[in-house]
Amino acid sequence: MINPIPLYKVMYQQMGPQHWWPADTKMEIVIGAILVQNTNWNNVDMALANLRDETNLDVKQILALPLEQIQELIRPSGFYVNKSRSLIGVLKWFDHFNCDFPTMVKHYGPSLRKTILTLRGVGEETADSLLVYVFDQPAFISDKYTRTLFTYLGYRGLTNYAKLQKRIALPASFTYQDAQEFHGLLDEFGKRHLKSRKQFSQSFLAGFDRQKMTFKKGSR
Template sequence: MYIDLINIYNKLSEIYIIPDGWWPGENKFEIMIGALLTQNTNWNNVEKSLKNIKSQNLLSPEKLYYLNIEKLEELIKPSGFYKVKAKYLKNLLEWFKIYNFSFELLSKKNVKILRKELLSVKGIGNETADSILLYSLNKLSFVIDAYTIRMFSRFGIEIKKNYIVYKNFFEKNLPEDLIIYKNFHGLIVEHSKNICKKKPLCDMCVFRLKCKKFHNNKNNIDFM
C-alpha cells in the first residue's frame, strides 16, 4: 500500500481555506499555553480562558509564573479540569523559567532535546509537546491527534495505531517544511470535523473512491 501524503495535503488545501500556520494566537506564548489548555476540551473554551487572562493583562510567562494558583484556576476555569490544568501550566512555566522565559533561547535548542524536556514536564504528553514545538517554537515536529489516526486508519494505512508510529510515518514521508507540517495538521482537523467524523459523511468525501472505510471490500488502496 502506498499513500501519497502530499497529494492528500494538496487536495485538502483545495477544499479548506486556512491561514498559513493554522493555529490561532497573537504570539508564541499564547500558542504555548493554548496547546496545554486545549487538552480534553474544545477550542471555544480555550478562547474563553485566554480572554480571561488577557483581560487581566496577564498574558506573559513572568506574570503567570508569579500569579497565585487559585487566581490562575479562576482564569482558566472555562477550559475544564482547571485545577489540574493550573498545576500543569505552572509546571510548564517552571520549565520555561530555566530558559529565562526566552523564546530566543528555546529557538537555539535541538528539537529532540526540547521534546525530551517537554515530555518530562508533568502534564505534557506527546500531542501537547509537539503542538508547542511546531506552532509555538517553529520546530519540525509533526502533531498527531485522534483525528489523524481515525482518518488515516480509514484510508487503510497499515501501521499500528500508536502516536509515535504515526508521527514517524508522517515525518518520513513529508518534506521538512514548517508550513506543510503546520497546515497539514490543521487541514486534517478541519476535514475530520466536517467530513471524516465519528459517523463519516463518506458520500461527500473527496477521498471516498480510495478509502477503505468507503470500500471495505478493497484490499489494495493506492493514493497516486
C-alpha cells in the first residue's frame, strides 16, 4: 500500500495552498463536475456562464427548463446531449433532498459513494470529486494527472482510475480539506510539469524518493 502523505507535504511546501475547486457555490461544483468530463475548464466556464445568466444556477430553475434549452446552454462543454441528461438526473437527486448536503451524508452513510455511482453519467472520478468538494468527505482522486505522476515516480500498472486508488492508504488524520488541497496540488503540478517525462525530470519532484511513501510494518 502507498502512503501519499510525504508526497502531499512536499508538494504543499513547494507550491502552497491551491484553494480548489474554482467555484463560488457547491451546486456550481456539482454542475461543473458533470460538464468538465471530456473537455477543458475554459469550455465549462462558457457553459456555466450560460446557465448562470439563465437560471443563476438554481437547481429548480434548471430543472424547469426544456431539455432542448438545457442542451443549447451547455453546448460549449461538448457532448451536450448526454451531459444534459446526466445533469438533469444528478440535479433531480440533489433536489429530492433540497440540496441539503449534510442530510444526504447522514441518509446514505457509508453507501454514499456507491449511490453517487448509480447516477447517470457519473464515473469514479466525478463521484470522488463530489465526495471531496460537495459532501466534505476525505477521498483520494486518482485522475489522469495523478496516475501520470505516480507512473513517473516508478509505480507500474496504473492503467485506470481504480488501480491507483486501490493502492492508496489514507491515514485517519487525512481530512476533506487535505483531500481538496492534495487534488488541487496534483492538478496544478500536472498542468505545469507533466506534459512530458522530460518536463517532469526538471521539476522539484524529479528526485523524490518513493520509498518515503511505503508503509513500514506496524505503522498503520
